[in-house]
Amino acid sequence: MLKNYLSHVAEREALGIPPLPLDAKQTQALTKLLEKPDKEIDQNFLLDLLINRIPPGVDQASYVKATWLSSIAQEESKSPLVSPLKEALDGFINYSQKQVNGTVRIRLFKGNADVIGRESKENSLYISDMSTYGSEDNFNHKSAEGFIYVWGLPSRIWSWINK
Secondary structure, three states: OHHHHHHHHHHHHHHOOOOOOOOHHHHHHHHHHHHOOOOOOOHHHHHHHHHHOOOOOOOHHHHHHHHHHHHHHOOOOOOOOOHHHHHHHHHHHHHHOOOOOOEEEEEEEOOEEEEEEEEOOOOOOOOHHHHOOOOOOOOOOOHHHHHHHHHHHHHHHHHHHOO
């Protein structure tokens, strides 16, 4: 599969056009290579194919990719190239969520998800007096100026560089 695809890439490059994305059969072969990568093949190249050469959307190749990634997430399949990242992310999520508790009520309607209620029994960082902008709140509105300045800094730098 790789030899054929690289040949295809070279042909298209000679014509000055980008290569076609991987099809479902090529994607299936790629997932097998990712599960048991050949030491002779550049592992970054395999990951690049997975990330950048399978079209997003609803075609068969993206279905094969999504199914395989789901099997990685469910720990039904393993890849030495993908699994370490998942393990690291799982560790981060598990650590960061240790003290999360409570419930959130969400209204799902016509493609929207709106939070309509939240409650936490312990460790709540939500304090309504600090999170509203009414006349009765305890939030110092002058503090917002600093946040606005800092968050706008990348845009100002970009604008300054690209005058």
